[in-house]
Amino acid sequence: MNIIQFISNIMIPLVFLIIIVYGLLKKVRIYDAFIGGAKEGFTTVLGILPTLIGLMMAIGIIRASGALDAITGLLTPLCRFLGFPEEALPLTFMRTVSSSASVGLLLDIFKIHGPDSFIGRFVSVMMSSTETIFYTLSLYFMSVRITKTRYTLGGAIIANLAGVVASLFIANWLYK
Amino acid sequence: MLNYIWASFILIGIIYALVAGNIEGLTTAALDSAAEAVGLCVRMLGIMSMWTGMMRIAEESGLIKALSKALQPALGKLFPGLMKHGAEGGRAMEHISTNVIANILGLGWAATPPGIKAMEELQAINPDKSTASREMCMFLIVNLSSLQLVSINIIAYRAQYASVNPQEIIGPGILATLVSTGVGIIFAKIMEKKVFK
Known part of the structure; x- marks a missing residue:
């Protein structure tokens, strides 16, 4: 430790x-x-x-409306069952799609819970061990006109999932 | 894709607030968030510029090049077929190692150009131009498994939100990154055995 x-x-x-x-x-x-x-x-x-302003504004709106709480509320039982912090769920999905949008959600968690809270530390580790899969994958394959990507997407998703699970274990081990 | 995500955040927010009766706080939330983004960028300006400044020294001194040379034998194990392809295979290997080093150092902007160059060289020796080769699959899975050792931007964000010890996540982050990359490599190796017999 x-x-x-x-x-x-x-x-x-x-x-x-x-x-x-x-x-x-x-x-x-x-x-x-x-x-x-x-x-x-x-x-x-x-x-x-400019990207950050746009995204933080959109996230500010959806958070103040209470819609985000309602959506995570629906997923809470599943998260509890898996031992996953439910507040981190939207961020975990967004992370694979867009790096800037996930930063907006990350900062939202820091703002509400603080970077030194359990969830703040967990998402910090999780962000450092995952990637924006879809963007990078399409950029690289499109640059050489590859259309059949075989098992690349599957491998990328499994590797990132392993990163999320490992982060959760490490956070539980060090910060609980 | 981002267009729709962004639009849906705003639309869902406004409609939900109208239905749930939370509309009074929405304007303040939008204004405050926009202003906060600027405050955040001011701090990021300092930390990011410091980092890219240091990395420029590493580039000009040849440190990054030396590191990618040192990495090539290890990468040879991931791409055993590559060296049989002569000059093109060698060039691909050079670009791959530059890309990997840049990723490890957290230089996303420096990693993309050699990454695309590597894909071009790999495509040149690819027998089927529409289908990803074994090397491409391995390269991209490793690339997408996250290789970064120090997430300087995460540390900067943590500092901005008054973390007592913003850098405490480096060690745990390295550990989690090793797991994700390890799992990615194992998966790719298993699939190679299945697909390329």
């Missing part, structure tokens, strides 16, 4: 250390490179701002 905590704390400083030392050894003008890269990150974030 402590080792996982340790990896979490050391990871980013370690990545920074390796990048800086390697950059110095290779005589890269590291600060100039950093600025150039940071500018790119800046543009990326500004680029997602």
Whole structure:
């Protein structure tokens, strides 16, 4: 348990250390490179701002209406039976469809329950171990005009399902 | 698809609120959420730019290239048939390892171009141009199983919502990612045996 905590704390400083030392050894003008890269990150974030506004507004509306509670209310018995936190259900489905829409739902959970609650931690781990399957799959296959994808979708769904189940187990183990 | 999801959120919200009598809070909710998105992006600007800045150093120093070279022997086990295809197979392998490294480092924008290049090279050696080859299936399942070690954006969101220890999910995230990728690889290997006899 402590080792996982340790990896979490050391990871980013370690990545920074390796990048800086390697950059110095290779005589890269590291600060100039950093600025150039940071500018790119800046543009990326500004680029997602309109998407985020649209999505958070839509989620704000559906949440305030009470419809989301009604839908999850219907699924509560099934979730209880499976030991799955029902508030995380819409996010889990959305995660496979759209990365930006799932971020909206993720932030909604952080807002209501807090990122350090059990469910906040569970969805954080779950988001880091799953992918937007449908978008990426169609992008890659369409780029080379493949129409018969064999077992790719099945494999992607099973791998992501394994990620969700593993996250739930890990969250139960570490944070319950 | 997103068009319909977005529309249905708003329409279901408004209609349900009318029926259930919750309409009075809807305007405030819409306005507050829109404003909150901006506040969030301000913090994201700092964290994302820091990350992409560091990663640019790694690119320019050749660190990312060195890592993808180091990865190639391991990837050879996932794509045993690839090296038999000469130059095209080799190029495909290079693109695949760059894509995997970029994914591991959480550089989605840097992972897509080599990913598409890899698909093109794999298509060049694919005997049936309309059907996914064995290598394509493996590549995409691994790719879609989530490879990311550090989800910097999740950490940024957690920080924005006042988490005491935003990075505490890195270790658990790595563990869960190993499980999902492991299951994906095992599934792909089993299916390979069934489909490509």
